[in-house]
Amino acid sequence: MPGEVTQSTEVVAAQQAVAAAPQEALSWVKGGELPPELVTGHKSIDAEHRMLLSCITSLRKVCIDYANIHDCGNCDQARRGFCENELxxxxxxxxxxxxxxxxxxxxxMRHSLFQIIDRDVCEAHMEDHAAxxxxxxxxxxxxxxxxxVSRIRDLDILLSRWIVHHIGLHDVLLARWVEREGAAPGQANKLPVW
Incomplete structure (x- = not known):
């Protein structure tokens, strides 16, 4: 279909890897860099996505052992207070x-033709934002x-999946659309700058 933006096989593979084995698939989080298939090519958006990686790294440092501690019952009150305040x-x-x-x-999305050309994709993107x-x-x-510690794990999972699923599914498609339309004569000045 004209104007249709499709996912790359690399993005699909990254999404499947996270669904299958989140810890292994997200080993690149420690390095603080997005895998190439999740780089949109827009400097400010990619910088914001790297901020998410930084947030995950900081989050994982809040608790002394967030992956293995069941609850905060064995921590003293000062440690519980510290963790809660940080979170x-x-x-x-x-x-x-x-x-x-x-x-x-x-x-x-509103200022580009993407919402007109593929309204369903844009609505799904905005619904994911709401979720x-x-x-x-x-x-x-x-x-x-x-x-x-349970909330730390919940947030870690949410941010990790956001990076792979949301960026890979929605943001990469939006960036490709904007790049393609920005390259068209007369379109570059009509799109908001990222």
Whole structure:
């Protein structure tokens, strides 16, 4: 179909790898760089996506052993307070960041022909934004000093899957569309700058 943007086989493979084995598939998180198949080519958006990687790295340092500790019952009160304060601060910053990041992407969709050409893809992209925001709010609503480590794991999974699934499925397609349309005569100045 004319104007249709399709996923690369590399992006599909990355998504399948995360679904099958999240820890192995996300080994690149430690390096702080997105795998090539998840780089959109837009410097500011890719920089924001690298900020997400940094957030995951920081999140994983909050708890002394977030992967193996069941709950916070064996930690002393000072440690529980520290972990909870760090997580609350991170969630506040993260929520502000994602609202701004999603607003920018949705603005690009509205100002480009992508929303007209493939409305279903754009609506799915915006629905995914709402789902991610909703999950962050669920994590905030379920904060409990005795279960901070569980919320850390929940947020780690959400951010990791966001990077692979959302970026790979939605953001890469949007970036390809904008790049293609930006290269068309007279279109470059009509699209918001990332």
């Amino acid at each position: 609350v601060a991170m969630l506040g910053d993260l929520f502000a960041f994602i609202l701004d990041h999603f607003k920018t992407e949705e603005e690009i 991610i925001s909703g999950k962050v709010l669920e994590i905030v609503a379920s904060l409990d000093p005795m279960n901070t």
